[in-house]
Amino acid sequence: MTKKQARPGQLPRQGAQPQTLYLQKPKDFEGLISGYKEIRAVSYVASPTLMLSIFEKFQFEYMQLLVGENISVKHYKKDLENKQISLIQKLMHLVKEQKLTVFFPRGKTIHSKFYILKNEDMYRVIVGSANFSEPAAKATKQHNYVVYWDLKSPDPLLEKFVQDYKEHLKNSRLFLDDLIKLAENRDEDEEKVIRTWLSQDVGEVKDLAESETSRVFTDLTRQALSTVDNNEHSENPDTGEPDEEQPASGEIRVIIPSDVKTQEGIEKKLQPLKPSIVKSELRLSARDFSDYVKRSCGVPLMGTHRSSRQVFLHMGDYRGVLSRPVHSREEVRQGLEYIEEYVESYGFGESIDHKRIQANVFEALLYVLSAPFAHEFKKLKKQVDMYSRGPSYLYLYGPSFNGKTNFLRFCLKLMAGRHLEPIAQEYFNKTRIMSAKMFGTVFPLMFDDVNIGSGSNIETVLKNYWEVWWNPGHPVPQIIMTTNRFNPPEWANTRIKRINFDVKFDQKNIQASETLNRILNTDCDFFKLFAHSYLEKLDQPIDNIKEDLLVDELSLSRKIFADFYRFAERSVPDYFPQVPVDKLYDIDKMEWQELFATKVLTQEEHGNKIFVHADKTVHTYEVERFMRLLPQGVKAKRKAHTIIIEGRDKYLEWINAGKRDQGFWKNLMNRFKRTRL
Structure with missing residues (x-):
């Protein structure tokens, strides 16, 4: 401490006269702010971690900070994504206990460096070029110059400084206020609340009203799918078997919460359907609701019921059960033949290794067939591994004209029994995915020709979809992507299953086109047989499938195909992937x-x-x-x-x-x- 520098809490002999200090080393600035109980500051602070270390190092009882320069709330939040949850909890508790308050300016950049320190009725005001920033505090090459006053309350000059400080705070926003609100509205442990907060956009608070809105939409989906279930036992007069295609009719009704905010959210979302709400009961046409979901999300309503081995589909005029037990060896044989014919059609393309390409296509097919059961798979996997990621997203890549789009068309036809188109790249965004998630359908979201670059909303979605946002009581659809991009961002590598379609088709090859058209226009019930078997395998003691859940996400699919080949007494093709293709190639x-x-x-x-x-x-x-x-x-x-x-x-x-x-x-x-x- 220099001779001119007053001790904390003591008035200099000059009274309210300003003093100066040339800061040449870190301890010079530390000496100015040490020994005070409270601090209010306008300063550049590089990160929330540094802010916390300042609070703890100088043992402040209260700290209020307006973060200047070009640091934003988004910057701070991004920084916290890579920190331990315990650090965020510590910051959160300091804010809740009113020991820490952090502001960020709105729409302006503040370059002021301004500090008001307090100890009882003694104050120190510092104005100058010194920041709280880590480089300024540690780098010996950086010099600063400050003017400071030691004042005692009341003092007209002190009042002016306080007034000027308050002017700086005008039109600013609080940091962590959205996290505090989220914690107050969620009946969940702090760690999960924090992970949810990190996954949301800055300032976004998914409150209780939004959760209730999501619950209502899921109930509407269940009600619409229950109209399929209610007609399951009606028989086709010609065959005497269950009639799986019934004309959709009737009304679905759901009780909604009585609070105004929730009702407004529901009415706004369903405005095109002009819903009727009578005494907190929402009424809609099942068909209108189904059509609305298909238009707004790009996928139909689909649900599963594990114990009854049923998969329900509701799409416009069609509603049916897309699962049933095997009736004969011949139908299994025909289904496998149909699958093989499609896989072998990739032989029309140019590739250095056709067997590898066919194995990759079969692997991708195993994935898509099991995709509607991803939510059920996750529920079981969570029982044996609480901190598991996934299920992995499918990432199909390769050059142009490699059959990726037609692969999705084939899978959609195989699954839904009718021609559907994959979702176009312009709809590959957070809004579309979160909308489908909210409705509770499990029909996979198949996006074609996408790009999952870093720093986008898609990064936020894919990082948190299964890991943070997933709720066992709320079914969600799996995400499937095709792309020309070979290498995804590094953050995506542990969250995706990459399959290479390294093949190129000649668009003028008439035989290839005719073969594909014939396959796409052929009806096949194979998915119904597969779905019934898959739900049957899921509905057994957890210890029986523990290894399947943990080691290979497609293990159950492989076993079903192995069972089908044995039952049909058909040879397994040499390109069938007995193990994950990334183990083979x-x-x-x-x-x-x-x-x-x-x-x-x-x-x-x-x-x-x-x-x-x-x-x-x-x-x-x-x-x-x-x-x-x-x-x-x-x-x-x-x-x-x-x-x-x-x-x-x-x-x-x-x-x-x-x-x-x-x-x-x-x-x-x-x-x-x-x-x-």
């Missing part, structure tokens, strides 16, 4: 191999590290993409055109596992040894 490693074979990449070893050098003609963003081909267990970083692999043993284990081209890797390893430094 490591596509990332295959591209990595190709990069070495074409001399785009070379490598050498130095010590315990491997240096992979990219050709100088390759752009650095491509080198970044190459690095993402490495498996998660391999620690690596990029420096210009070089990928530095620090996890040498894991890397060598990866490139040697299941080698498909022994000669290539043997030669590579020989070259590798010769270039060792």
